Amino acid sequence: MLTQEQNHLLTSIEPGSAMGDYLRRYWHPIAGAADLDDQPIKPIRLFGEDLVLYRDLGGHYGLVQRQCAHRSADLAYGFVEQCGIRCSYHGWLFGQDGRCLQQPFEETALPTSRYKDKVRLQSYPVQEKAGLLFAYMGSGEPPLLPDWEPFSRTDGFVQVVKADVPCNWLQCQENSIDPVHFEWMHSNWTARMRSPESDFGPAHVKLGFEEFEYGFLYKRIRSDTDETDPLWTVGRVLLWPNGFFLGNHFEWRVPVDDENTLSISWIYAAVPEERRPYRQEKIPSWQSPIRDSETGRWITTHVINQDIIGWVGQGRITDRRKENLGQSDKGIVMMRNRFFRELDAVANGKEPKGIIREEGVNHKVALAVANRVSLGADAISRKFILHAGQPEEVRHMCEEAMGHEIDASGL
Numbered sequence: 001m002l003t004q005e006q007n008h009l010l011t012s013i014e015p016g017s018a019m020g021d022y023l024r025r026y027w028h029p030i031a032g033a034a035d036l037d038d039q040p041i042k043p044i045r046l047f048g049e050d051l052v053l054y055r056d057l058g059g060h061y062g063l064v065q066r067q068c069a070h071r072s073a074d075l076a077y078g079f080v081e082q083c084g085i086r087c088s089y090h091g092w093l094f095g096q097d098g099r100c101l102q103q104p105f106e107e108t109a110l111p112t113s114r115y116k117d118k119v120r121l122q123s124y125p126v127q128e129k130a131g132l133l134f135a136y137m138g139s140g141e142p143p144l145l146p147d148w149e150p151f152s153r154t155d156g157f158v159q160v161v162k163a164d165v166p167c168n169w170l171q172c173q174e175n176s177i178d179p180v181h182f183e184w185m186h187s188n189w190t191a192r193m194r195s196p197e198s199d200f201g202p203a204h205v206k207l208g209f210e211e212f213e214y215g216f217l218y219k220r221i222r223s224d225t226d227e228t229d230p231l232w233t234v235g236r237v238l239l240w241p242n243g244f245f246l247g248n249h250f251e252w253r254v255p256v257d258d259e260n261t262l263s264i265s266w267i268y269a270a271v272p273e274e275r276r277p278y279r280q281e282k283i284p285s286w287q288s289p290i291r292d293s294e295t296g297r298w299i300t301t302h303v304i305n306q307d308i309i310g311w312v313g314q315g316r317i318t319d320r321r322k323e324n325l326g327q328s329d330k331g332i333v334m335m336r337n338r339f340f341r342e343l344d345a346v347a348n349g350k351e352p353k354g355i356i357r358e359e360g361v362n363h364k365v366a367l368a369v370a371n372r373v374s375l376g377a378d379a380i381s382r383k384f385i386l387h388a389g390q391p392e393e394v395r396h397m398c399e400e401a402m403g404h405e406i407d408a409s410g411l
Helices: 004-011 018-023 104-109 169-177 180-194 303-312 327-347 392-402
Strands: 027-032 041-046 049-055 061-065 100-102 126-129 132-136 156-165 204-212 215-222 236-239 243-245 249-257 260-270 285-287
Touching (some): 027 156, 027 285, 156 392, 169 236, 169 243, 169 260, 204 327
Antiparallel strands (some): 126 132, 204 215
16 A cells, blocks of 8 residues: 555646656647547646647647637637637737747737747647647657557558546556456456356466566466466556557556546557558547446446446545555556656656657567457457447448448447
8 A cells, every 4th residue: 555645646747746747758649630620729638737739720730728828818719820829819829839929919019029029838749640649748858759569550440539537547557557357347247237147257367567668568367278378478568657558459548637537549450351451541539438428327338438437436536545455466566666766766867767769769669469369350350349439430430441340339
């Protein structure tokens, strides 16, 4: 268990906090590029800051403070120009770097004034990769945006899925190194929801946890497998500092503030051999609901929705003083201890874990894939089980790519 002070250190991410400053040293996915297709300005809250994300008419992305630097008008109701975002209140124009580019009346009243040079918005760089928009909110020179190998895969259908989760980011991320929850939350619970008399599935009999350059691996053997199984010989990846990688999809848990998290997934499915070559023209992005609109209860039908129930059930910020950790929690303890060491190291001027700064290294960076066969055309799933609420338009896009119908109703 942790002390109150230790728990606060790991969970507090708002401006000025040690963990917030640490996490800001990484690139974080904050939206799908397609989110800006219909409306080029999107209000967004990240790390305790109210911001607007936009794409201007020149195709440049910007992420700036939500309130105009003039008189605090809401830039979510501004409009984009060829280069930058303009406040709808008095027309001040700001570039993606936050510099004030125009002050229409000021320049009319005082043509020689350089007042605009003294005004700027808080701004953060944004990059697009594989249908995702990533932001860097730290100080100093940003590291390279990681070029993970899956982002370069072709002949597959990709979708971006987001969910707003009302709890702290850390209890979401701890799920990423907790293999036993698969047995109970996904396998056994799903079976019992179908039939109260269902037998339990294969039980975990052995766990292993290892650290590597870009995170941690967890390994497991169940009663129906042995040490030759890829989930033991290869394992699955907790992607440092707030991600999870399972071979055919990524999940990230991006802090919104101390009590809310943006869950964002990048999901890939290879198309069958007979459908290749295949080129995806647009990567859709959609919002997954987490509550049933009629009952108000948490949705239980899909894998990540089940995970969310595990996260939010702990409260907005779980009190880790009350925990009673067991053998299945060794990975969680390893992860927490690494965070404590990382915070100390960064305070002493060292680089955070897993940062990439060399261009030669940052090319199709490989991560462990235990279930590589599931990426092949011989193992295409006809069910979409990860997130509830897949829009019909997205399902039709995926069906057109795959050449068969897809059941998105869940487990």
